[in-house]
Each structure stands twice: as structure tokens, then as C-alpha cells.
Amino acid sequence: xxxxxxxxxxxxxxxxxxxxxxxAICWRKEQGQLEVLLIHRPSYTDWSWPKGKIDPGxxxxxxxxxxxLEEVGLRISLGIPLASTRYAVASGQKVVYYWAARTERMVxxxxxxxxxxxxxxxxxxxxELLTNPTDREPLDSLIAAYEADQLETWPLIxxxxxxxxxxxSWTRAEGERPLAATGRRQAAAVSRLLEAWGPSWVVSSPWxxxxxxxxxxxxxxxxxxxxxxxxxxxxxxxxxxxxxxxVEKLFDKRRPVxxxxxxxxxxxxxxxxxxxxxxxxxxxxxxxxxxxAPGEVLISHVSTRAPGRIVALEQFRAYDD
Numbered sequence: 584x585x586x587x588x589x590x591x592x593x594x595x596x597x598x599x600x601x602x603x604x605x606x607a608i609c610w611r612k613e614q615g616q617l618e619v620l621l622i623h624r625p626s627y628t629d630w631s632w633p634k635g636k637i638d639p640g641x642x643x644x645x646x647x648x649x650x651x652l653e654e655v656g657l658r659i660s661l662g663i664p665l666a667s668t669r670y671a672v673a674s675g676q677k678v679v680y681y682w683a684a685r686t687e688r689m690v691x692x693x694x695x696x697x698x699x700x701x702x703x704x705x706x707x708x709x710x711e712l713l714t715n716p717t718d719r720e721p722l723d724s725l726i727a728a729y730e731a732d733q734l735e736t737w738p739l740i741x742x743x744x745x746x747x748x749x750x751x752s753w754t755r756a757e758g759e760r761p762l763a764a765t766g767r768r769q770a771a772a773v774s775r776l777l778e779a780w781g782p783s784w785v786v787s788s789p790w791x792x793x794x795x796x797x798x799x800x801x802x803x804x805x806x807x808x809x810x811x812x813x814x815x816x817x818x819x820x821x822x823x824x825x826x827x828x829x830v831e832k833l834f835d836k837r838r839p840v841x842x843x844x845x846x847x848x849x850x851x852x853x854x855x856x857x858x859x860x861x862x863x864x865x866x867x868x869x870x871x872x873x874x875x876a877p878g879e880v881l882i883s884h885v886s887t888r889a890p891g892r893i894v895a896l897e898q899f900r901a902y903d904d
Contacts, residue, residue: 601675605647606634607659607684608725610734611703617729619709619722620691622655623700629714632721633698634679642899643680644779651684655701656692659684660781660839662736663728663884663895665721681721683734733894736884738780739833740841741852743875745769745902747792758790758815766792769878772902774799777841780882786833787843788814796878797843819848830855834891841880849874856883860893867896878902 609620621630635650637643644661651659662683669678691701704712706726713719728734745766753760762770777800785801787793789810801808811829812818819826830852833840844852853874857865860883869875875898884895 600669600678602636602672602677603643604634604636604677604679605643605650605681606632606679607647607651607661607682608632608665608721609651609655609657609659609684609686610725611686611688613703617706618703619706619725620655620686621702621704621709621712622693622698623702624697625699626697627714630702630712631714631718632681634681635697642776642779642901644682644897644899645775647680647682647684648779654694654698656694657684657686657689659686661738661779663734664897665728666724668717668720670717683725683728685735728894732888733886735887736894737837737887738782738839739856739883739885739893740777740780740782740839741849741856741875741881741883742773742777742796742841742843743846743849743873743877743879744788744793744796744843745773746877757817761791762795766877767795769902770796771799773797773878773880774803776880776899776901778803780839782839782841784809784836784838785841785843786811786814786829788812788816788845788848790815790845793843793845797841800841814842814844814848816845816847819845819851823851826851827855834859834885837885837887837890846873846875853881856893859883859885859891860896864893864896867898869898876900 611618622633623630633651633654637646648659651657662685665681665683667678667680693699693701709722710719746763746769747760747766748763785797786809787797813825813829853868879900882897883893886892886894
């Protein structure tokens with residue numbers, strides 16, 4: 584699920600598509616001008632965007648990042664979600680989800696099979712060159728975000744810890760209650776999902792089940808964990824203002840971050856996020872208990888042009904046993 588600053592839009596469609604795919608529009612600034620990356624696919628003889636079908640067990644954000652890496656050799660971090668496309672194929676309906684992805688001046692290396700050529704072009708030129716009319720829809724939303732100063736963002740990601748062992752069967756200290764076997768598998772899936780946005784630091788409740796949830800990502804990225812006592816269930820209940828302050832301070836760093844906490848703390852976290860977004864967008868925040876499922880994440884895209892303003896929301900469940 585995703586939403587933008589102008590309105591809340593569910594990406595799920597009424598009819599389940601036969602084919603689900605994902606991709607990204609890579610963009611950069613060249614001499615102050617916006618450019619986007621077009622690819623040429625020899626098997627289709629068309630100009631399009633890097634994209635492809637999801638693999639089994641893969642989420643659409645993971646798919647988008649993987650396809651860009653495989654087709655043009657760019658390792659990207661996803662930005663705001665763009666318009667998805669939906670059209671008929673032989674097996675039924677196909678839906679393609681897109682994200683913006685800033686790439687600076689990284690070298691493009693087409694794989695030579697699926698992609699043999701590429702072009703960096705201005706958006707107006709891209710609209711002329713795109714072969715399939717539906718491919719213009721995500722570009723239109725990228726252009727609109729750029730013109731509204733909402734294209735340059737960084738992600739603030741909220742993670743609910745993965746499934747823990749039941750309280751009823753745990754006799755030791757609550758802070759020591761670990762993940763269940765399902766939760767450990769979820770933690771690995773959370774790591775793969777977080778890679779799509781690439782948070783450069785992680786803040787977590789020090790309780791064991793939260794630390795275990797983010798441990799695979801920390802190991803993969805080789806980054807340290809910042810523990811926040813204010814984000815435990817007990818301390819957030821006793822001193823909610825300290826928990827809110829911890830979340831508020833995440834905006835000050837202005838760099839990609841993931842925060843892992845507990846279900847009862849989520850309303851406090853979302854209350855802080857709500858103050859940083861327009862009312863229509865705030866309607867997309869989870870409002871009902873349990874707010875997020877175990878191992879589920881909420882991604883807030885924070886503007887770099889208007890510091891502290893959230894311009895888009897997304898929500899993904901990394902793994903469901």
C-alpha cells in the first residue's frame with residue numbers, strides 16, 4: 584500500500600492480476616536539469632524502464648531494486664512510489680509497480696541480453712521516445728513530484744518487530760522474550776525488504792525481540808545499532824513524551840533510518856509522523872490495533888527540499904508464514 588501528499592491511493596487492484604512486476608525510473612540532475620534513464624530492449628525493440636516480474640517470495644520493492652541491478656548494473660535505493668500501470672497480456676491482467684530512484688552519476692552497464700542500449704534524456708524527450716503509452720504514466724507522476732518539490736526524499740522506516748514467542752509461555756523477563764522460529768524467518772525477510780531503501784542507521788528498542796528483528800540487516804550492511812530505552816513497551820507507557828521525542832529526533836539527522844519497536848508503541852510513533860504530513864496523507868497511517876503485523880514496515884518519505892515534511896507513505900509485509 585502506498586499514498587502520496589495529494590491523496591491516499593491503494594496500490595492493490597480489485598481484480599488480482601495474473602502477472603505482477605516492478606521497476607524504477609532512475610533519475611539524476613545534470614547541470615541542474617532533470618534527466619531520466621531509458622533502456623532499449625532488443626527482444627521487444629522498444630524503449631522502456633528497467634522492470635521485470637517478481638520472483639517467488641519476493642516483494643515488489645525488492646523486485647524493483649533487483650531488476651535495475653540485473654538489467655543496467657545500478658544498485659539503487661528506492662525513492663517515492665510512482666503511478667503503477669495495468670494492462671492486458673496473454674495470461675490476463677499485468678500490473679507493474681514503479682518507484683523513483685536517484686542515481687547521481689553512477690555508471691550504467693546494460694546486461695547486453697535484455698537491455699542493449701540506454702539513454703539519459705530530459706523527461707519531455709522520454710515521453711516522445713517511450714514505445715508503450717502506459718509507460719508514460721509513472722513518468723507523469725515523477726514529473727509532477729519534481730515540479731512540486733517532492734521528488735528528493737529520504738526514508739524514515741518504522742518496523743514492528745517480528746513474531747515473538749508467546750507471552751503466555753514465557754516466564755523470564757519480558758525484555759528477554761525472543762523471536763519465535765517464524766519470527767527469525769521474518770527477520771531475514773525484513774532485512775531483504777529494508778535493502779530496497781537502504782537505511783544507513785537503525786534505532787531500536789533494546790528488548791530482545793526488536794534487536795533480533797533488525798540483526799540480519801545490521802550484519803548485512805555492517806552498521807551499528809542505536810538502542811533507545813524510550814521505545815520499549817514499558818518506558819513508552821510510563822513516559823510517552825520521551826518516546827515521541829526519540830521519533831522526532833530522527834527527522835533531525837535527515838538521512839535514511841529504520842526504527843524498530845513494539846505494537847503498543849506504534850500509536851505514539853504514528854502520532855509524531857502525523858504532525859509532519861498533510862491531512863489527506865495522514866489518513867493513510869494505520870489507525871486500528873494491531874497497526875502493523877509482525878515484521879511489517881511503514882515507509883515515510885521525507886522531503887529534503889522541505890525538511891521534516893513527509894510527502895509519501897508505503898506499507899509492506901515482508902513475510903507471512
